[in-house]
Amino acid sequence: MLLALSSDQELFSETTAKLLEELVPVGELRRLRDDPVGFDRDYWRRGAELGWSSLLVGEEHGGGSIGDFGLVDLALVAYEFGRHAAPGPLAVTNVVAATLSEAGHGGDEVIGALLSGASVATWCLGEPPPDDRLGSIALGVRVEGDDVVLNGVKRPVESAAVADLLLVTGRTGPGLTQVLVPAGTAGVSVAPMDSVDMTRRFSVVTFDEVRLPGAAVIGSTGSADDQVARQLERAVAIACAESVGAMQAAFDMTVEWAFDRYSFGRPLASYQELKHRFADMKTWLEASHAISDAATGAVASGAPDAGELLSTAKAFIGDYGSELLQDCVQIHGGIGVTFEHDIHLYLRRHTLDRALFGTPADHRQRLTDIVESRDRVA
Amino acid sequence: MTAADGEDLETFRARARAFVRHNLRPVDPAQSIGPLRNERTDEEELAAVARDREVQRMLFDAGLAGVCFPRRYGGQGLTPEHQRALNQELAGYEYPARIQAPTLSPCAAVLLDFGTEEQKLRHLPAILKGEEIWMQFLSEPSGGSDVAAALTSAVRDGEEWVLNGSKIWTTGAWWSDWGLCLARTNWDVPKHRGLTVFVLPIRQAGLDVHRIEMLNGSKEFCQEFLTDVRVPDSDRVGDVDDGWTVGTRWMFHERMLTNSPLVTVPAGMTHGGGSTPMEEVARDAGRLADPYVRDLVGEAHMLEIVDRHLRRRIGEGIATGTLPDQSAAIGRLFSGVASARARTIAFEIAGAAGAAWTDEDGDLAFCGSDFLMRQVSMIGGGTTEMARNVISERVLGMPRERSLDRDLAFRDVPRGAPTRP
Numbered sequence: 040m041l042l043a044l045s046s047d048q049e050l051f052s053e054t055t056a057k058l059l060e061e062l063v064p065v066g067e068l069r070r071l072r073d074d075p076v077g078f079d080r081d082y083w084r085r086g087a088e089l090g091w092s093s094l095l096v097g098e099e100h101g102g103g104s105i106g107d108f109g110l111v112d113l114a115l116v117a118y119e120f121g122r123h124a125a126p127g128p129l130a131v132t133n134v135v136a137a138t139l140s141e142a143g144h145g146g147d148e149v150i151g152a153l154l155s156g157a158s159v160a161t162w163c164l165g166e167p168p169p170d171d172r173l174g175s176i177a178l179g180v181r182v183e184g185d186d187v188v189l190n191g192v193k194r195p196v197e198s199a200a201v202a203d204l205l206l207v208t209g210r211t212g213p214g215l216t217q218v219l220v221p222a223g224t225a226g227v228s229v230a231p232m233d234s235v236d237m238t239r240r241f242s243v244v245t246f247d248e249v250r251l252p253g254a255a256v257i258g259s260t261g262s263a264d265d266q267v268a269r270q271l272e273r274a275v276a277i278a279c280a281e282s283v284g285a286m287q288a289a290f291d292m293t294v295e296w297a298f299d300r301y302s303f304g305r306p307l308a309s310y311q312e313l314k315h316r317f318a319d320m321k322t323w324l325e326a327s328h329a330i331s332d333a334a335t336g337a338v339a340s341g342a343p344d345a346g347e348l349l350s351t352a353k354a355f356i357g358d359y360g361s362e363l364l365q366d367c368v369q370i371h372g373g374i375g376v377t378f379e380h381d382i383h384l385y386l387r388r389h390t391l392d393r394a395l396f397g398t399p400a401d402h403r404q405r406l407t408d409i410v411e412s413r414d415r416v417a
Numbered sequence: 418m419t420a421a422d423g424e425d426l427e428t429f430r431a432r433a434r435a436f437v438r439h440n441l442r443p444v445d446p447a448q449s450i451g452p453l454r455n456e457r458t459d460e461e462e463l464a465a466v467a468r469d470r471e472v473q474r475m476l477f478d479a480g481l482a483g484v485c486f487p488r489r490y491g492g493q494g495l496t497p498e499h500q501r502a503l504n505q506e507l508a509g510y511e512y513p514a515r516i517q518a519p520t521l522s523p524c525a526a527v528l529l530d531f532g533t534e535e536q537k538l539r540h541l542p543a544i545l546k547g548e549e550i551w552m553q554f555l556s557e558p559s560g561g562s563d564v565a566a567a568l569t570s571a572v573r574d575g576e577e578w579v580l581n582g583s584k585i586w587t588t589g590a591w592w593s594d595w596g597l598c599l600a601r602t603n604w605d606v607p608k609h610r611g612l613t614v615f616v617l618p619i620r621q622a623g624l625d626v627h628r629i630e631m632l633n634g635s636k637e638f639c640q641e642f643l644t645d646v647r648v649p650d651s652d653r654v655g656d657v658d659d660g661w662t663v664g665t666r667w668m669f670h671e672r673m674l675t676n677s678p679l680v681t682v683p684a685g686m687t688h689g690g691g692s693t694p695m696e697e698v699a700r701d702a703g704r705l706a707d708p709y710v711r712d713l714v715g716e717a718h719m720l721e722i723v724d725r726h727l728r729r730r731i732g733e734g735i736a737t738g739t740l741p742d743q744s745a746a747i748g749r750l751f752s753g754v755a756s757a758r759a760r761t762i763a764f765e766i767a768g769a770a771g772a773a774w775t776d777e778d779g780d781l782a783f784c785g786s787d788f789l790m791r792q793v794s795m796i797g798g799g800t801t802e803m804a805r806n807v808i809s810e811r812v813l814g815m816p817r818e819r820s821l822d823r824d825l826a827f828r829d830v831p832r833g834a835p836t837r838p
Contacts (some may be wrong), residue, residue: 042730042739060433090514101489294813309816314809321808330723351722354715403715404708410696410718411705 040118040283041111051105052115054089055232061124065381068237071126075231076201077238078126078158085158095137095273100142100150108339110273114280114331119416121284121392123382126238128159128198130277134270135160135206142257142266144219149204150218158203161274163193163244164397173405175398178246178268180209180216187218187256188331189226189249195241199229205244206257208270214261224249234390237384271396272338272349278392279331279352283324285385285392286360290324292382293317293367307370323359330355337362345404347409350402357399360389423495430502436479441472441510454635454783462637466592469513473547476513476681481546483521485678488531497678497736508682513547515589520544522677523670524551524597527614529679531655533725536616540595544622552619554584554598554641555667559832561586561796562803564599564668565608565661566822566830569643571600571615578602578615578653579826580646586797590639593619597667603658604828610826612660614667615648623647633786671798672745672807674752676728678736693780698763700778702770714764719750720755720818727751743811756794764788 044052062082063071071077081172087093094109094116105112113133120129136153138144143313163178170177178191186285189209199205205220205227220227226249232241258266294317297308307313334352337345364386368375375382424432457465463500476482477491477592484500486492493499523542528537559568562600569582580600587593596619603611606783619626623646628636655663670779675682695717705714731748764771767784795801809815 042734043737297815306816307807308813311806311818312817314813315802315805317813317815318746318750318808320806321813324728325744325747326723326727326751329726332730333726347718348722348726350715351719354719355723365507376608388613400712403712403719406718407696407711410714414694414696 040115040287040328044115045106047105048112048115051090051112052119055086055091055116055119056123058085058089059119059125063123063125065384067105068124068384069128071238072221074238075240077198077236077240078128081367083127083159084156086127087154088363090126092132092136092156093154095133096140096154100140100147100268101154102136102150108336110339111143111222111335114276114335117277117280118284118287121281121385121388122288124237124285124288124388128161128202128239129281130274131161131197131202132159133277134162134273135204137273138206138257138266138270139219141269144257148264152203159198159201160204160206161196161198161202162274163196163199163205163207164267164271164274165194165196167192167194167243173401176205176208176210176215177207180207180218180256182211182253182260183250185253186250187216187245187253187260189218189220189251192243192245194243195234195393196229197239197241198243200231200240207246208263208267211261215245215263215267216260217257217263217266218251218255219257220246220249223250225251234391235394236387239391249319272345274396275349276331276335276338276352277395279327279334279349279356281391282356282360282392283327283331285325285389286327286356286363288391289364289367289382290320291384292385293320295369296371297373316370320363320366323363327352327356327360347406348408350397350405352396354399354402354406357393357402361393364389423499426498429495429499432479433481433503433506436476436481437506440475440479441507441512443509443723449483454633454787456783463592466515466589468511469515470547470550471556472511473513473516473545477546477641483541483679484681486541486545490529490537491545497732500678500681501684504682505684507681510570510683512683516544516547516550517680517682518674518677519553519588519597519671520549520551521681522673522679523667524553524678526670526679527597527654527663527667530666531614533651533654535651536654540616541628549595550589550593550597550668551597552587552590552593552784553667553671554587555664556584558583558585558640562800564664565612566827567599567601567612568668569598569600570604571613573602573650574647576650578613578648578650580615580617580643580648583640583642585629585638585640587639588637590619590749595619596641597654599660599664599826601666602660605826606658606795607824608737608822608827608830609661609752611658612664613657614654614660614663616652616654617646617648621646621667630815631790633789633790641727649657668799669742669745672749673732673735673796674728674749675699676732676745676748678732693763695759695762695766697780698766698784701781702766702768702787704766704768710766713766717759717762720758724752724755727729741812743807746804746807747812749799750801750808753795753798753801757791758793760784760787760791 092101094104094113125130139150181188203222207218207220209216226247228245230243234241300307334348339349374380478769483492488494571578573579596617598615602613620669623644625642630636633641676721695714699710700715704710728748763784767781768782770778771785810817
């Protein structure tokens with residue numbers, strides 16, 4: 040998280056943390072384990088009142104940010120979500136709300152319901168193998184007269200079973216098309232998946248000759264590539280901030296454990312072997328904070344190196360975050376791999392975010408693509 | 418000095434840009450490979466040192482030297498943001514690499530913190546003009562990490578001190594001018610309480626500089642032998658027997674590396690020259706299309722970018738007090754490990770050219786010998802093990818390692834035989 044927050048941002052982030060502690064303490068997360076939705080709609084509405092879903096939405100549509108950039112504020116929320124392993128479709132609802140607002144689509148009523156928390160939206164991006172790599176889209180959007188027709192499969196789609204709106208990224212010829220599909224549209228079927236996370240639910244969503252009027256297209260047909268790229272940037276920034284929050288929570292918990300736990304008459308924290316591992320973890324943690332903040336700031340301000348910083352952040356935080364979290368488990372010993380201990384809540388959240396919106400390997404490849412195209416220009 | 422007193426950032430940046438574009442030579446980053454490769458002849462190295470002094474003087478005359486040094490000592494009295502702007506404008510251009518670390522930091526930084534007014538006025542302007550290049554006389558052959566166990570002795574003789582002993586791991590002492598030297602002045606107290614810091618000219622009778630040959634043939638590192646070197650008491654820095662107070666701050670400045678606002682380094686370049694961009698190595702290996710190699714290239718760039726932003730976070734955190742000073746060790750640890758990993762990646766990409774190469778192999782040449790020297794980034798400037806001790810003990814507050822010499826008069830502390838490289 041940023042070293043220097045404005046007082047408004049500090050208040051906002053503290054209020055979010057307080058609400059999460061009140062509404063979704065660890066006991067509640069454990070209760071939600073068997074809940075098919077994974078979050079309570081009233082909880083989501085309370086968060087929406089604080090601004091959880093309005094930070095990327097323009098003021099003309101009722102949104103607005105705390106500081107200069109809504110995405111930086113949203114990263115503060117995402118960080119707290121990670122620190123508390125909090126439930127709720129934070130990334131996908133915000134990504135869809137931002138795109139609808141930018142495209143001036145859906146009218147105030149649709150966007151307003153997302154802002155108030157009365158409705159939630161999700162983004163259907165990923166697809167089954169072999170089209171599961173970052174940037175690979177096969178779902179077809181066919182134009183037929185005034186209608187568009189969708190055919191294909193999306194997975195994993197977050198909160199698909201309860202989302203009121205599905206923003207579907209598909210392909211029309213060589214370019215991308217995005218269509219806003221209301222829940223319950225004929226031809227849409229939703230099948231639940233298993234997931235590593237305690238409270239985030241994912242589904243396979245199948246589109247079989249799903250027909251909608253052309254007005255459901257967000258932006259223009261066959262040329263939504265930039266729109267999709269912007270969505271991905273936001274989703275990755277949110278996933279990174281959330282991951283860093285989960286890393287921080289697990290690290291703090293493990294440092295405390297190292298001071299409290301005694302073996303052979305000494306605290307774990309007195310063993311040089313473990314101290315050196317804590318030093319490595321602290322280094323990875325600070326590095327993750329640094330690159331997450333830098334990437335979010337670059338995306339928010341539209342800096343030319345935003346894509347490079349973002350892929351750096353996703354690759355680094357994914358890989359090194361896993362090492363940190365698994366080493367925290369290791370230092371706990373047997374209790375660390377039990378359901379009873381809380382550390383798995385954070386391990387789960389980081390693991391989820393690592394695998395979504397491009398794996399570390401995907402983003403390393405992307406970094407090389409960026410470097411190579413820059414060399415070509417130069 | 419505050420920003421309010423000085424030149425505003427954009428005026429400064431425009432001035433820096435104009436100077437850099439009109440006066441400095443653009444460099445191919447792959448051409449400045451730093452001190453660890455054995456590629457230059459002595460004549461070439463001395464010519465490069467002379468050019469560094471010349472460029473430093475040009476920066477001084479242009480009002481761009483010592484951006485964060487006070488004006489009364491020849492600096493500009495500006496802010497770290499001004500220094501960062503200069504670094505950005507210098508990207509892709511030559512700069513006086515050999516006058517940054519250790520001359521400006523830690524040596525000049527220590528003089529700023531602890532020097533007498535007379536010492537500051539004598540040395541800081543000379544340093545900023547490129548007239549004095551400094552070395553750290555800190556490590557000794559008897560032990561690198563346990564700096565406070567220094568054996569070099571200083572014995573008082575009237576208004577002078579007489580120094581005897583040996584210092585080691587000074588980069589380029591054979592072409593340098595002054596040394597900042599930690600010596601033992603009291604053997605009857607525990608090790609931390611009997612040290613004193615001095616400054617001394619390197620080129621003088623009684624001070625022999627011996628060049629150490631590294632495993633790759635580089636002869637940049639030196640060892641010095643001090644035999645009855647006389648130093649006037651006015652060249653003492655800090656109080657007698659209080660050298661550890663100076664030394665602690667000294668090592669803080671050392672761990673700051675290029676993160677220090679006192680140091681000028683073109684943006685995107687780590688100290689000691691940039692390393693070859695990894696995609697160039699891959700291209701010269703003809704393997705840039707190989708997905709595995711592309712993964713490695715991406716990893717190398719990732720580590721470089723994270724390193725840059727981590728250093729920035731730590732610098733800002735220390736400056737604003739959000740992070741403790743000892744957090745400098747976090748940046749040191751990351752840089753050391755990341756550089757070593759980059760050497761491994763280059764070696765991996767080079768394939769068999771990592772074992773044997775010719776002049777026609779382009780950027781593949783020397784990947785193998787760089788790999789042999791890989792650990793240097795985790796040893797020089799304080800080992801990564803020491804950085805891990807500092808982070809766990811001073812940043813995270815974990816219990817200190819038990820030491821057997823803490824309450825013992827230093828002369829009674831057991832020690833092994835001195836080692837020589």
